[in-house]
Amino acid sequence: MPQSRRTFLRVGISSLAYFTVESTTPSWIVRAANAMSCNCTCDGRILVILQLAGGNDGLNTVIPRTDPVYYDSLTRPNIRVASGSEINLDGANGLHPKLSDVANWFQSGHAAIINNVGYVNPDLSHFTSTDYYETGSVPGQIKPTQGWVARYYDSACVGAADSNALFMTAAGISSVPGSFAGPTSYTPPAVSSASSYSLQASSDGTLRRAAITALNAAPTVDPDLMFIQRTENTAEASIADIATAAAQPALVPAGSYTTDSLGNGLKLVSQVIRAGFPTRVFYVSQSGYDTHATQVQAADPLNLGDHPRLLGNLNQSLHAFLTEMQLSGNLNRVLVMTFSEFGRRVKENSSFGTDHGAANNMFLLGGWLNSGVYGGQPDLVNLIKGNLKHQVDFRSVYAMVMEQWLSASAVPVFGQSVYDTVLQPDFAKINFVKTASAAARNWEHYQ
Amino acid sequence: MGFLDPYAGPWTDTEAAHLARRAGFGAAPATRATMVSQGMSAAVDSLVDYSPTDAPLEALVAGLPGTGENAALQNPTTGGQLEGWWLYRMVHSTQPLQQQFSLFLHDTLVSEYTKLSNTVTTAMNNGNDGSQTGQSCTKVSGGLAPDANRQRAKVIALLMQQNVIFRTQGHLNYRDLLRTITRDPAMLLYLDNRLNIKGNAQENYSREVMELFSMGVGNYTEEDVREIARAFTGETLDSSCANNWPYSYLYNSSQHDTNSKTVFGSTFNFAGAGQDTEYVIDLIANRISNSGITPAHAVYPATSLYISWKLLTWFVSETLPISHAAVPELADYFYNNQPNGYRYDVRETLRKLFKSQLFYDSAYVYHMYKHPADFVTTALRVLGLEETSYTSSAISALRTMGMQLFDPPNVAGWNHGSIWVNSGSLISRFNYANRLSGSSIATDAWVDNLITSGAVANYDDNTGILEFFRARLIQAPLTAEESTAFSNFYSGIIGGTPPASQSEYRRKVRGTLHLMMTMPRYQLK
Structure with missing residues (x-):
């Protein structure tokens, strides 16, 4: 792999010779051209992980529109998406009408959906199941001490020449997510609000800042003090970069992003990308999907209730983000991947809601993929305790993203035996990344 | 020998400070001196035996003069005011464990403002409240208008009511x-x-x-x-x-x-x-627990084990595993010890914990992370400072540090331990320290009083300044490098030539306040 990567890079850089590097050239191209020895971020590809926290109701998000069981009066008489109001994607699947912009991205070739994603012996606890998704492990395994992205970082990117403090960035949320937890050599930044991400001093700013730096560098062997010092170093190293990013002008009208953590997060991700930082992985989160009650309201089930509201926000902010990526020429190097800790029960409950379920769908959005619905149709008849069975292991999706998108081996992250017996067999079912020769792919990136 | 055996080691300012940091929000040196003279057992009793009503606090709140911020602290009408309502009580409580423990209960028996807000709004829009014309109910007397205010007031009332349950009944059964x-x-x-x-x-x-x-x-x-x-x-x-x-x-x-x-x-x-x-x-x-954690666990009710473990992770160490042998030991006390005639006696269990050798084990001292309310409340209490904006600046600082009171991130509450510290939350902590050091909170009178009170000898007494804050915020000795960072700061201000002017003295004091709260040690408790 390292050898072919280097070859691939030379091809990429020689093709750059056909371009004049002007001030309008995205700075990541310049960076890529300069980063001859990089092994991690030099192709400029970016992964944005989008958590739908609480357990999104996948069956009311991607509707199995030709399955009579979905429309049966015993299944979801009150909360189903009424036949004909869904947006047809491929005949068998339709999107909730609140996802109209996502549907357009799908039709223009920029979105894929994987149905029936899950894992064996699904756990119905939010926190246990989220832990599986964040650590990339399943029941019966010893829980890894690091998140799956942190393991990817440690196996593929430690010491990469062009990795900086922003390598993994949590945007719009006030903590480092489990997926990023525990890389061996640095602490990822978390930026809940770019506007407050600067160190203030009411007087003696220079003197105080020097003292803060010194106080956070005093030698110690205490692991907690060392961790705080490392985090402070990350803060100092990332403040100027976040300020640079936050100065990027919007390419969409004011109000295009929602003003929640999701919208604020995606807006900042867009700014960091457009500012040209070599950030590899971002993490944003939207919460509220635990829709046990009033998931929809009887008065207007398509528009009123928690689920339509959440999907509307998701649609709005995703659309703003993808539009900014397209307008800035970055769409082909960005991949957004959603996940949720579980789907919800196939049958509705008496509260106009749904209880915890199992298998679910994942969305992938970006410029360089094959639109389509993968993973087969959900089987609404053969259930496990009322919940959907999974057909695709979620780790297979992670592994495919890692290998096909981030060009890193997934074996060190998940282990050879899991890779051979679980992940690789799934790959044929979910081949959503556009295939092309390395040179063509690289060329496409530089358009 | 059990983990909960009574602690019999030294009882000095060091141990009293540890107890105060964990069971409350820290304590100033004079309070710690009282604790030392009381002895460990009586010091713990005086923390644990709190009254359901904190009378001096209630009198203080009731006596707040004027309108605006003060009125909001008495009767909040917005989410931010609700958070300030509680933060003010943490800062001014005469029974700090009551507030710290209410926070534990809020974090354990979670409700979220955001969810309630969505839910109540929907319910009221659907017409069972009576605040809207054309609906079947008539307007409740004393109700607010327009409807958005009324919906918010209802959520606030609900959460205040829940907070009162934690405050007045949380220590019982x-x-x-x-x-x-x-x-x-x-x-x-x-x-x-x-x-x-x-x-x-x-x-x-x-x-x-x-x-x-x-x-x-x-x-x-x-x-x-x-x-x-x-x-x-x-x-x-x-x-x-x-x-x-x-x-x-x-x-x-x-x-x-x-x-x-x-x-x-x-x-x-x-x-x-x-x-x-x-x-x-x-x-x-x-x-009885059937989770098979250890054979010692297997004879106790799962609830006694789980809540004991939660108590240990709140008061002793966030990383203490549920398989630790102290968990069944505390569960045994929680479930089987019945001094008041009933199982699950919370107050007695806390008393046992705070008097145990486990609690004072040096392996745990300074190895918990202050949560944001600790960070803010401790500084205000031990320095005797008064926040000028509980309902706005202080709570927005808490939010950017990751703790929006009454609105934890999900039903499991906040994540604790090292997760409190990330680049963004540290920046927020440091900036709140800077806010406290500003002249509207650390006023000239407050700064000059360090000299009047004798804590600092004169404008050039750098040692006195450093010691004043160290004794309150850090308690542990400073390392040589830490002391050097401060002395470099002081020389930077006076330019190397004493005597310092009054204004240079004030800059030194305010800078020390800010800087000491940015030390890694202050993030721990």
């Missing part, structure tokens, strides 16, 4: 608290049991009450979740026009599932109002 919180209107809204009716019973509360409020995962099956959901049907709110402010509990027998239920192998179906629910809470409280 945990089994009773589970019953009370099950029927608390905020909880009935938050975990949706108000809408749990016969038919396809809804599982939100039945799952979370077992997973997070009592036993922990591994002690129940999915079948138990479904059966308990049926037992809880009909436990709802009175939404009739007369009784809907803010909302009161109602058992609706017509929506209760009257078929028999089987939980943990016990089959039952009681006829009395709410009896199924009470029986289920008792089943939960007494169910």
Whole structure:
């Protein structure tokens, strides 16, 4: 792999010779051209992980529109998406009408959906199941001490020449997510609000800042003090970069992003990308999907209730983000991947809601993929305790993203035996990344 | 030798400071001196034996003059004011454990402002509140207008009511608290049991009450979740026009599932109002752990183990595993020791914990992370500073540090330990320290009083300045490098030539306040 990567890079850089590097050239191209020895971020590809926290109701998000069981009066008489109001994607699947912009991205070739994603012996606890998704492990395994992205970082990117403090960035949320937890050599930044991400001093700013730096560098062997010092170093190293990013002008009208953590997060991700930082992985989160009650309201089930509201926000902010990526020429190097800790029960409950379920769908959005619905149709008849069975292991999706998108081996992250017996067999079912020769792919990136 | 054996080691300022940081929000040197002279046992008793009503605090709040911020601290009308309402009480409490423990309970028996806000808004828009024209109810007297204000006021009232439960009943009997919180209107809204009716019973509360409020995962099956959901049907709110402010509990027998239920192998179906629910809470409280953590755990009720573990992770170490042998030891005390005649005596369990050798084990000292309320409250209390904006600046600082009071991120509460510290939250902490060091809070009078009171000898007494803050904020000795960082700061200000002017003195004091709160040590407790 390292050898072919280097070859691939030379091809990429020689093709750059056909371009004049002007001030309008995205700075990541310049960076890529300069980063001859990089092994991690030099192709400029970016992964944005989008958590739908609480357990999104996948069956009311991607509707199995030709399955009579979905429309049966015993299944979801009150909360189903009424036949004909869904947006047809491929005949068998339709999107909730609140996802109209996502549907357009799908039709223009920029979105894929994987149905029936899950894992064996699904756990119905939010926190246990989220832990599986964040650590990339399943029941019966010893829980890894690091998140799956942190393991990817440690196996593929430690010491990469062009990795900086922003390598993994949590945007719009006030903590480092489990997926990023525990890389061996640095602490990822978390930026809940770019506007407050600067160190203030009411007087003696220079003197105080020097003292803060010194106080956070005093030698110690205490692991907690060392961790705080490392985090402070990350803060100092990332403040100027976040300020640079936050100065990027919007390419969409004011109000295009929602003003929640999701919208604020995606807006900042867009700014960091457009500012040209070599950030590899971002993490944003939207919460509220635990829709046990009033998931929809009887008065207007398509528009009123928690689920339509959440999907509307998701649609709005995703659309703003993808539009900014397209307008800035970055769409082909960005991949957004959603996940949720579980789907919800196939049958509705008496509260106009749904209880915890199992298998679910994942969305992938970006410029360089094959639109389509993968993973087969959900089987609404053969259930496990009322919940959907999974057909695709979620780790297979992670592994495919890692290998096909981030060009890193997934074996060190998940282990050879899991890779051979679980992940690789799934790959044929979910081949959503556009295939092309390395040179063509690289060329496409530089358009 | 047990972990809970009484602590018999030295009892000095060091140990008293540790107790104050963990069981409250730190303590100034004079308070610690009192604790030292009391002796360990009496010092713990005076923290633990708090009264349900903090009379001096209530008098202080009631006596707040004027309007605006002060009025908001008495009767909040926005979410931010609600958070300030509590933060002010943490800062001014004469019974710090009462506030710290209420926060523990809020973090354990969670309700979220955001969810309540969405839910109440929807419910009121659907017309059972009476505040809107054209609806069946008539306007409740004293109600607010327009409707958005009224909806917010209802959510605030619900959460204040829940906070009062934690403050006044939290230290009593945990089994009773589970019953009370099950029927608390905020909880009935938050975990949706108000809408749990016969038919396809809804599982939100039945799952979370077992997973997070009592036993922990591994002690129940999915079948138990479904059966308990049926037992809880009909436990709802009175939404009739007369009784809907803010909302009161109602058992609706017509929506209760009257078929028999089987939980943990016990089959039952009681006829009395709410009896199924009470029986289920008792089943939960007494169910022996089957999670096989260790053989020593296997003889205790899962709830006694899980809540003991939660207490240990709040007061001793966030990383203490549930398999630790101290957990069954504390569970044994929690469940079997009955000085007041009942199991699950919270106050006695806290007393035992704070007097134990485990609590003072040096392996744990300074190895917990201050949560944001610790960070803010401790500084204000030990320095005797007064925040000028509890309802705006202080709570927005808390939010950017990751802790929005009354609105934890999810039903499991906040994540604790090192996760409190990340680049963004550290920046927020440092900037709040800077805010405190500004002249509107650390006023000239406050700064100059260090000299008047004798804590600092004169404008050039750098050692006195450093010691004043170290003794209050850090307690541990400074390392040579840390001392150098401060002395370099002082020389930078006076330019190397004493004597310092009054204004240079004030810059030194304010800078020290800011800087000491940015030390890694101050993030720990």
